[in-house]
Amino acid sequence: MRRAIALAEAGERADGAAPIGAVLVSDGTVIGEGHNRVGELCDPSAHAEIVAMRAAGQRTRQPRFAGATLYSTLQPCGMCTMASIWAGVRRIVYGAERNQVHQMYFEDRHFETMDFIRDAFRDDMQVTGGVLAADCAALYYGPGDDPPREAQANLPPDRSGGPTE
């Protein structure tokens, strides 16, 4: 998780990306890692977790990472959770819980990582949240913060505190 935090911080420094980092570990070896590159790549799917999985695919030349553990500084979104299921990831470990950060970091209102896991054809999958939670949450705007409006592009105006027209 410390490595994921470092990736998140480096990504933010490099291109101002929302500081999210992810590391994929298999049998004690890092097989992929990355940070949020959505803005840099103009790719809405380039979340840190997806970037890490793509790197792992390139490295292992496999599309599945059975038994691997995915570490992320922030509770994974639905897309990244589902990608983890598709990839055969065995365990997801994340730092900050969604209720510890501003809603700008999520596109959905209520999604919980476990909702997808429970419904997957996977009885072996584990999720552990809140690892180094305070350190991870410190990377983000908190629920009561007032981030710059341009950082809240995902939210409709009436939910981001700005003009409603």
Ligand SMILES: [Zn+2]
């Ligand atoms: Zn995601």
